[in-house]
Amino acid sequence: EAGVAQSPRYKIIEKRQSVAFWCNPISGHATLYWYQQILGQGPKLLIQFQNNGVVDDSQLPKDRFSAERLKGVDSTLKIQPAKLEDSAVYLCASSSLRGGPQPQHFGDGTRLSIL
């Protein structure tokens, strides 16, 4: 099966600019996650969708970050305006809703650098 697709792979912007990331999960996966991974740390969950509804966005900085998952498939994550501290890798993951706990499948991420 095709994996989780993310684009772009790299993005460099200046602070206060806006940026958007795109994710296409594995076909049939109902649950989609966005993580932020700062250099040297583990991923931190930003938002979790189940189909097109938000399950958990408790760690999403809602004053500058937004995410949507239209039609329960692709998703976009936006940052506006960007701050220096937003420099990180943004990872998208998906998982199925079959019975029992399921592993998450990750894309290769978008590496964001803020100048």
Add this chain to the structure above:
Amino acid sequence: SQQGEEDPQALSIQEGENATMNCSYKTSINNLQWYRQNSGRGLVHLILIRSNEREKHSGRLRVTLDTSKKSSSLLITASRAADTASYFCATSDYGKLTFGQGTILTVHP
């Protein structure tokens, strides 16, 4: 906040040796998962152990879980240069994963 704490932060071994990484966590869990991340890539799921299991094997991987001590260990036997990567434990609370800081494993040929 990070739930898991991995130990050691970095581990350097020779090919053929075994590598052991430890993970401690603070709150009750539904299951615990281990992931590998190669440089510049996404995370790859390695193994999942449920809270009512004590040990699980997958190929050269062996995971143990001690819920009374809130700790887990990952053992990689007969390591290879291709095992060089960062390894993360993640505790699961009904689908939500909380990752530790990771262990950087370097296997020298």
